[in-house]
Amino acid sequence: MYNQQIATFLKVADCGSFSKAADSLFISTVSVMKQMNTLEHHVGFLLLKRTNRGVLLTEAGKSFYCDAKKIIQLSDDAIQNASLIATEEENAKEYTIRVATSILRPCKPLVDLWAKVDDGTLPFKISIIPFDDSPAGMNDMLASLGNTIDCFVSPCDSISWQQKYQILQLRQNNCCIAVPRNHILSKKKMLTWEDLDHETLLLLQHGESLLMNQIREDIEKNHPLIHILDTPNFYDTTVFNECEKRGCLMESLDIWDQIHPSLITLPMDWNYKMTYGIIYSKNATTALTSFINLVKKELLNTTIS
Template sequence: MNEQLNTFIQVAESGSFSKAAEKLFVSPTAVMKQMNLLEKHIGVPLLIRTNHGVELTEAGKSFNKDASLFLQHFQEAVLRIRQGALGSQHVIRVGTSILNPCKVLLDLWNEISDQYPEFKIKIVHFEDDAYTLPATYRTIGKHFDFIVGPYLTEDWEDNLRLLQLGSYRFCFAVSRNHRLASNKTLSVKDLYGEKLAVVNGGKSAVIEGIRNFLTRNHPNIRIKDVPRLYDLDVFNRCEESGVVLLTLDAWADIHPSLVTIPCDLDFTIPYGLLYPLHPSEDVNQFLEIIKEMQSKAQST
């Protein structure tokens, strides 16, 4: 059932057996067989097959709303069973996305993982969608134990904590066709006459400080407030509209048609391990290992 649910979700998203098959690295015939088995098991048609692709029936639309939850609960149940069977082995679930890649943590862990064979890392993907991200961050501790990324808003204080690993610098990103795209560095004054998108989906003292600094000292820059969290759509819209984007140096390679340029803004934002207010014992042990590693690195 796990495989069938995953296949159904891909078919529903793709609207095509062949496209779903490409994502799953199986044949279209295998996808069709899985869907036939799923419909037989449920007892009602979920899909309408046409020459132009696949559409969901009304029952399929209803089922699609719950399929992801079914799959998630199933995977979590399997994880709990495996953890119980493994006894002393601890699985640490790390969330990852395009804007919040977990490579920083993996690079750290790979240096010392041989010393702690009882810990295993499980990567859990999530989407960078400004409308679902607030809920995603609130589920840290449920669906995954950590997210590795910048601490973008003080609104998170009620739900999570940060083990800081470092800081990111703010930069400006422009379309490759923009007049400033060939610059190696940018001064704030280079943006005079430009529109600057400032993303702030919550209470961020750092981002608000940047906004106030620019408004007070550089009124020739037109500030476009974007009251949401950073997501891929923000990068797409700035590239399409020619608006300059206030971004982070860590996101230099996010969008192939945007150029991220260092600037003279003297502002940074902390990044690190975002974890729940009340972490499990396994997570606490893992945190202590990372803290000890940091301490040793600072003392050398």
């Protein structure tokens, strides 16, 4: 903020030597001497007496030294005071976290968790942005992630998502089977692999989901009597409608038990669970990163307790 030559002059005066000042400043002696020559040329008079034993201040140099010390101190104080004000202004800001939400990917798990974190003093508020679960709607929402949308909550074992985005795992949800209400299996409390024999099962197409790939491989290897019918990369309400229309079964999640009024979600006798979490950009803003860290801390506290 101030002329660096002034700081170098003060160091030379304190050390009484160009070489000692240079060592202290981690620069060459020649550089120190050039700075002093330039400074003296600029002010128009000598500030230092050069001797074989070092340097001494001239009378003008002594006066300049005292005032220069004040200049340096005033400059440092100005920076510190401005920094404190800037910090206070930053702390007083309120940041809006824009959370995308849809029928199949509601933001409620995050909102409920944030309610436990926010004591009313935190500088964050949540703004809900609706989107459509259709392939086009999903693609538009993902294209906005990191721009007009900060994050969303969803099943998150997508291979491409794990490569493109950051993911904070919230919980594990049970994989279940959705059954039309008029289907013979709808009366059961829990389904087994044998119940699925000779049935058509809607299942996410191979490749995108690690978990769905495992279920598919399990079926193809150990339960060949189950007929698999591929669905798109992303579930939307169309898939649920297709399940009801065909009268077939569908792999689903326990959190989706209220999606379609004509379908019943039944637990399945297997150990498959889907990771559910917050998905956000790898280039997250400082504000979003702070928000996520607070959520992460609450998750850790909940786990410990």
